[in-house]
Amino acid sequence: MQKNIKISLPEARQLAIASQLQFEPGSANPKQTLQKIIERLGYVQIDTISIIERAHKHILWTRLPEFNNLMLDELIDKNKKVFEFWDHAAAYLPMKHYRYTLPRKKMYAEKYKHWEKSKKKLLEYIVTRIREEGPLQSRDFEEPKKRGLWWDWKPAKEGLEYLFHTGVLSARARKNFQKVYDLTERTLPKGIDSSLPAELEQAEHLILKAIAANGLASQKEMFYLRYHNRPAAKQALMELTEAKKIIPLTIEGIENETYYTTKKHLQNYTSLDNDDMYILSPFDNLVIQRKRLKAIFNFDYTIECYVPAPKRKYGYFCMPVLHGSEFICRIDAKADRAANTLRVINIFWEENSNGRKYTGDVMDKLTQKLESLAKFAGCEILQAKQLK
Secondary structure: OOOOEEEOHHHHHHHHHHHHHOOOOOOOOHHHHHHHHHHHHOOEEOOOOOOOOOHHHHHHHHHOOOOOHHHHHHHHHHOOOEEEEEOOOEEEEEHHHHHHHHHHHHHHHHHOHHHHHHOHHHHHHHHHHHHHHOOEOHHHHOOHHHHOHHHOHHHHHHHHHHHHHOOOEEEEEEEOOEEEEEEHHHOOOOOOOOOOOOHHHHHHHHHHHHHHHHOOEEHHHHHOOOOOOHHHHHHHHHHHHHOOOOEEEEEOOOOOOOEEEOHHHHHHOOOOOOOOEEEOOOOOOOOOOHHHHHHHHOOOOOOHHHOOHHHOOOOOOEEEEEEOOEEEEEEEEEEEHHHOEEEEEEEEEOOOOOOHHHOHHHHHHHHHHHHHHHHHOOOOEEEOHHHO
8 A cells, every 4th residue: 555645735735736737838720739738638628708709719718829719629520530529518528538438428318318208209300310411400490380380490409419428529629619419429530449448447548637637636626517337446446555556645735535646746846936917717627626625725715707796706707817836816897898908997905915016016917917918818909007
């Protein structure tokens, strides 16, 4: 049995930052860099909110300023290196992880088998149309007058999503943020492994994926909202530890929690002497697990767009700001595209005994970052009275 390594909280923070945010600068082929980013992160969340920009665009732009949507579209449809499915939520995933989505698809089909049986004719109709006509959106089924109320949009939409979640259909693209469905057999690259992984193999994948993305991860974090077999997860952790493929560790100041990392991560993460700043999406991979964020970074964060307005403390869309290894503030902002302006509604500074956040250098850097964010959001003007 391996003895737990103990690391400091600052070291844990840097392990996480190095894995999540520190990528090589865009090369001559930024699309390849984008692919590597998605492969390391393991998933990039998709969300409908676009107060600044869509979540996946913001997450990818944070790590690759050259990012544009055409690059992602090509990776999905042309190069077949990325696909859309479900991680802990709707997400873009690396195609090399495709087979590890099959257990969830199998579970979904089993869970809703009675629904499938009752909708057999509808599902056959949907598949036949897509096979014969090519990729279709849900709006292509909005023809109640021609086909009768039985073929109205709502049941067709439910059928499309059922076929998507069971793997019969895939999202070939998105137009106006709506899925374009196609037969999965037409969206997969040649030679891809589509065999169903065993439960132990699936658990090992989730463990190693979480560590690769986060630098270190606890058991709860590895399997959070992800379909898995609990006994297999426990066995996989034990076997990977005994084989020294992963290393258990504890973090000073965090009691009763074992984390896991790898020898490679411990050897390769950079020092804490960095001055990088990031304005993160509320759905960013670094902040999406709030308990982990609180434990490791001492940053208590909630996105308040789902909170009733009278109960909001920080605003509808408040973005965390990381400077070095500390979250220094959160910014409530909105892209007013009609006025070509990114409006900073408020800035809420975190408590910080060394006062670094108040220095001119930090304020200048934050202004520059907000100017970049404005351009990313399609705005030419930054309105931020709080920085003057």
